[in-house]
Amino acid sequence: MLKHHLLAWEQFERSWGCSGLNNGHEASLNLARVDVCTYNQLSSVLRYADLAFHLNFLAALMSAKSIKKLTIPQPDDWHVHLRDGAMLAAVLPYTARHFARAIVMPNLQPPVTTTARAEVYRDQILAALPEGIKFSPLMTIYLTDTTDPHDLSRGHELGIVTAAKLYPAHATTNAEHGVRDVKNIQSVLEKMQRMGMPLLVHGEVTDPDVDVFDREAVFIDKILKPLRKDYPELKIVFEHITTSEAVDYVSSEGKKGGLAATITAHHLLINRNAMFKGGIRPHYYCLPVAKRERHRQALIMAATSGAKMYFLGTDSAPHFRQAKESACGCAGIFTAPSALALYAQVFEDAGSLSNFEAFASRNGPSFYGLPVNEKLLELMKIDHLKDDINSILTENRQEIVPYRNSAPLRWCVAEV
Numbered sequence: 001m002l003k004h005h006l007l008a009w010e011q012f013e014r015s016w017g018c019s020g021l022n023n024g025h026e027a028s029l030n031l032a033r034v035d036v037c038t039y040n041q042l043s044s045v046l047r048y049a050d051l052a053f054h055l056n057f058l059a060a061l062m063s064a065k066s067i068k069k070l071t072i073p074q075p076d077d078w079h080v081h082l083r084d085g086a087m088l089a090a091v092l093p094y095t096a097r098h099f100a101r102a103i104v105m106p107n108l109q110p111p112v113t114t115t116a117r118a119e120v121y122r123d124q125i126l127a128a129l130p131e132g133i134k135f136s137p138l139m140t141i142y143l144t145d146t147t148d149p150h151d152l153s154r155g156h157e158l159g160i161v162t163a164a165k166l167y168p169a170h171a172t173t174n175a176e177h178g179v180r181d182v183k184n185i186q187s188v189l190e191k192m193q194r195m196g197m198p199l200l201v202h203g204e205v206t207d208p209d210v211d212v213f214d215r216e217a218v219f220i221d222k223i224l225k226p227l228r229k230d231y232p233e234l235k236i237v238f239e240h241i242t243t244s245e246a247v248d249y250v251s252s253e254g255k256k257g258g259l260a261a262t263i264t265a266h267h268l269l270i271n272r273n274a275m276f277k278g279g280i281r282p283h284y285y286c287l288p289v290a291k292r293e294r295h296r297q298a299l300i301m302a303a304t305s306g307a308k309m310y311f312l313g314t315d316s317a318p319h320f321r322q323a324k325e326s327a328c329g330c331a332g333i334f335t336a337p338s339a340l341a342l343y344a345q346v347f348e349d350a351g352s353l354s355n356f357e358a359f360a361s362r363n364g365p366s367f368y369g370l371p372v373n374e375k376l377l378e379l380m381k382i383d384h385l386k387d388d389i390n391s392i393l394t395e396n397r398q399e400i401v402p403y404r405n406s407a408p409l410r411w412c413v414a415e416v
Contacts, residue, residue, distance in 0.1 A: 068381035074373040075360040077102040079239050079262045079313030082125060084108055086394040089128045091318045094336035096135035098413055100373040106142035106165055111177055113142050115155030138162040144177050145184040149191040156197050163198040168206050172287040172331060182227060193234040200237045204288055216288055217245040240264050240315045242288045244298035254309030260367045262313025263303045265342040266333045266403060271296045282329035283401055304347050306355035311364035314339045321399040335403040337389050344379050344411040380414040
């Protein structure tokens with residue numbers, strides 16, 4: 001069960017001449033507090049992106065009075081941003097270590113707008129995978145007003161493209177090339193409906209007269225309801241929902257089939273107050289923005305219900321520190337390093353761990369028409385587990401700051 005963590009320790013000993021597990025507890029705690037520079041040097045030696053996690057896991061394990069286990073089919077992430085270049089290489093291991101498959105967002109610079117670009121991007125992701133990790137990126141096309149429906153159909157038939165993403169123009173990061181009016185992509189939507197190809201929607205209007213906290217609710221009335229009426233057989237994923245209005249709509253319409261929603265870990269954990277606690281907190285800023293506490297409670301009820309129309313989508317969205325901590329900070333929260341632990345914590349707090357497997361491992365594959373992963377993943381609840389990954393450095397030494405939970409993590413992934 002502990003083979004990954006023990007292997008990490010053994011490799012560390014061989015490479016750095018450290019004392020072994022006989023001095024485990026104290027040594028683990030000390031080594032887990034290495035500075036960011038040393039931490040990244042060590043992780044390159046070990047081919048792990050989370051050495052500190054392994055060391056803290058062993059330390060917590062040896063001091064734990066009780067351990068709780070949860071074994072589920074390996075989950076998939078149905079919404080993730082992996083970026084490209086040096087950032088792709090830095091963040092990919094965090095997703096690929098825990099998730100068997102992931103729906104990869106296409107909002108690069110320039111965006112992934114054709115089958116050919118999707119194939120190139122897929123190959124870049126596969127080339128960046130750490131040795132020994134099996135992971136399947138499921139590629140998406142970024143819809144524009146001029147998307148070619150025949151190219152989209154060809155990509156889907158070849159197995160290169162899994163879904164298409166609808167970004168309302170200027171709705172989020174790199175969405176300036178998005179769709180300005182759904183009427184402009186009628187032929188694309190008709191083709192997708194015939195093929196059974198899912199449409200993934202960023203559900204916010206961009207009208208500047210609509211309050212930023214109301215844009216999801218307005219999107220439902222102005223865009224999503226007419227879309228469902230005009231294309232009743234089109235499979236739609238309402239991504240990263242944030243409001244009680246979205247929960248009410250998906251819970252009602254999802255029973256009819258063809259509509260589902262992803263829910264992020266961070267929207268289950270924070271409300272809009274997090275962005276303003278003691279000042280501006282840019283690392284809690286994302287789009288759609290977190291909403292009032294009543295909306296967060298509605299999301300928790302939906303996610304933990306076990307209902308088949310809700311499934312895991314982290315929307316893990318890394319940015320370099322300087323882009324987040326700037327006069328115009330980028331939207332996005334990087335949750336990949338601890339996503340499964342965060343979700344498990346939410347389900348446990350809601351008294352619904354029995355529904356975690358449906359949300360994380362079964363509902364997504366069912367909607368997408370894919371098999372549930374055969375490989376199993378084990379999570380463990382351990383007292384005193386620390387989250388010491390303060391930041392990550394890319395190969396060109398740019399810093400990425402992960403999401404930090406306000407409460408200590410209680411869960412971790414023990415084995416895949």
